[in-house]
């Protein structure tokens with residue numbers, strides 16, 4: 001049996017090319033790189049900035065978003081991406097060519113919609129089936145056999161993932177320098193890139209814009225009104 005035969009196509013993916021203009025893209029990049037060095041967290045294969053507070057199981061100690069991010073939180077929320085709520089959290093990730101992120105789930109702390117603006121370069125976001133309990137007894141599932149499809153995100157685009165794409169599947173980015181665009185890229189038609197093309201990665205900065213439902217106010221934590 002073909003290993004992917006019983007998997008459904010993703011139910012809720014919206015890909016919006018040119019969601020922001022080239023001017024807005026360079027302004028956003030300027031703001032990201034203007035942030036103090038201490039705002040960056042260096043990980044082994046990327047670095048990141050966290051804005052809006054640190055999401056924790058008991059809630060997020062909310063911090064005011066700067067205007068340059070609030071603008072996009074509001075623009076994305078106005079599309080109805082967060083069921084009437086306004087996004088209050090932004091993760092900025094920077095990937096140099098060859099960098100990526102291991103397949104993972106984003107977890108339960110967020111409203112189950114993730115929206116991503118890409119800046120500076122494209123990337124290929126790969127999606128994987130989770131390992132099911134019954135399969136654990138059988139043949140070990142390799143990353144390759146669990147791979148389902150990829151989405152190409154080009155600079156200035158907005159990607160919105162909801163439902164199973166967010167809650168059931170894992171997503172990751174391979175640490176490569178070149179991406180070959182095969183039939184496994186599910187949104188190729190929407191990107192204007194021809195099948196068979198190879199794209200070379202530059203430095204990509206992504207803004208992952210989300211809504212964290214449980215927010216604590218600092219003054220409540222300090223016991224003041």
Ligand SMILES: O=C(O)CCC(=O)C(=O)O
Nearest residue numbers: 091093101106116206208
């Ligand atoms: O850079 C991206 O588009 C994905 C980032 C991501 O998956 C995350 O930060 O959880």
Ligand SMILES: [Fe+2]
Nearest residue numbers: 104105106171
């Ligand atoms: Fe993620």
